[in-house]
Amino acid sequence: MTNSSVSKIRIGILGASGYTGGELLRLLACHDGMEVAMLTAERRAGLPLAQVFPHLTALNAPDLIKIGEVDYAGLDAVFCCLPHGTTQEVIAGLPGHLKIVDLSADFRLGDPDVYAEWYGHAHQALELQKEAIYGLTELKRAEIAAARLVANPGCYPTGPQLALTPLLAAKQISPEDIIIDAKSGVSGAGREPKQNTLYAEVGEGVHAYGVAKHRHAPEIEQGLSEAAGAPITVNFTPHLMPMNRGILASIYVRLADGVSVADLRASLEQNYGREPFVHVVAEGVSPATRDVRGSNHCLIGLFADRLPGRAILLTAIDNLVKGASGQALQNMNLMCGLAETTGLEQAPLFP
Numbered sequence: 001m002t003n004s005s006v007s008k009i010r011i012g013i014l015g016a017s018g019y020t021g022g023e024l025l026r027l028l029a030c031h032d033g034m035e036v037a038m039l040t041a042e043r044r045a046g047l048p049l050a051q052v053f054p055h056l057t058a059l060n061a062p063d064l065i066k067i068g069e070v071d072y073a074g075l076d077a078v079f080c081c082l083p084h085g086t087t088q089e090v091i092a093g094l095p096g097h098l099k100i101v102d103l104s105a106d107f108r109l110g111d112p113d114v115y116a117e118w119y120g121h122a123h124q125a126l127e128l129q130k131e132a133i134y135g136l137t138e139l140k141r142a143e144i145a146a147a148r149l150v151a152n153p154g155c156y157p158t159g160p161q162l163a164l165t166p167l168l169a170a171k172q173i174s175p176e177d178i179i180i181d182a183k184s185g186v187s188g189a190g191r192e193p194k195q196n197t198l199y200a201e202v203g204e205g206v207h208a209y210g211v212a213k214h215r216h217a218p219e220i221e222q223g224l225s226e227a228a229g230a231p232i233t234v235n236f237t238p239h240l241m242p243m244n245r246g247i248l249a250s251i252y253v254r255l256a257d258g259v260s261v262a263d264l265r266a267s268l269e270q271n272y273g274r275e276p277f278v279h280v281v282a283e284g285v286s287p288a289t290r291d292v293r294g295s296n297h298c299l300i301g302l303f304a305d306r307l308p309g310r311a312i313l314l315t316a317i318d319n320l321v322k323g324a325s326g327q328a329l330q331n332m333n334l335m336c337g338l339a340e341t342t343g344l345e346q347a348p349l350f351p
């Protein structure tokens, strides 16, 4: 992994011992244009990668070091896979030559007041917050390609925004009365041990959390408001499922006057028909998280509701891939002028 050709883009991963960092390494293992040159950790600093992620033993990867020990001069780009809050301090100190894809929530919200309201403190890097481009690849491709700093979207916001943005932009659904009921695998909460993600707390059951106050709500609303050209609020309730990976979102919408479910399907197919990673599934098919496990795909299903004038959309992604590291790599490919799909078409070393 480190002795490859000099023409490769030299990559660092800040926070490589966590779930999204490990997933990036899995994907980069079959990327022929990037070379992993530096990995950091905090508690696990000093360890070889194979000890932290046995499924990555076959990679010839550098050992994990502390962020303070990194020599950025030898790097072209970094993925930042750190907890939110810590991230803005770290990124503010990075040299200007680096391209950065940040997987945390720190640079996703454009409005500093909304950030302060939801994260409980003023943003510590306001200039960077202004500079950052929101990285929902299919919707912001040109801006991402020209960006230095990309804020990779949250796992929950990715599927619903992909499904709803074209429909709101075309005024085919009502901007009011949007309900997003989403279920996530436990890896979404990260690798750091916490009581609420212990097997005994999550196994054999399902529960809602962050009810009416989850921090992904303003992120979803920001994107949908931009699509609709007017402020939108949504009902959003996340649930924790006894599975490792995947997010299924069930989305309930009201059709605009004179619009049918067939019109919604035609609109989504027109928008995503040529996309490598976003697919509208066949009529009558309900997408499942198992269909996208380990891949960068987002599947979108669409049904007429039994209630007149309403439709149900279903989106399935892998939270660690299209919901995090896969989309981050898709964005970094664009920023580096590479084919967007590089490293994402196969998924070896699956844990």
Ligand SMILES: NC(=O)c1ccc[n+]([C@@H]2O[C@H](COP(=O)([O-])OP(=O)(O)OC[C@H]3O[C@@H](n4cnc5c(N)ncnc54)[C@H](OP(=O)(O)O)[C@@H]3O)[C@@H](O)[C@H]2O)c1
Pocket (backbone or CB within 6 Å): 014, 015, 016, 017, 018, 019, 020, 021, 040, 041, 042, 043, 044, 045, 067, 080, 081, 082, 083, 084, 086, 103, 104, 105, 153, 154, 155, 187, 188, 189, 190, 191, 192, 319, 320, 323, 324
């Ligand atoms: N998990 C998901 O599905 C998902 C999806 C989308 C976005 N995200 C976001 O992506 C980021 C990473 O998520 P994750 O799930 O990979 O988290 P994680 O598994 O908890 O990993 C966090 C990483 O950051 C390091 N770290 C923790 N505190 C640090 C500090 N104070 N200074 C320097 N390094 C520190 C950890 O090192 P040690 O292991 O040595 O402690 C680890 O490498 C988060 O902001 C998260 O919200 C996650």
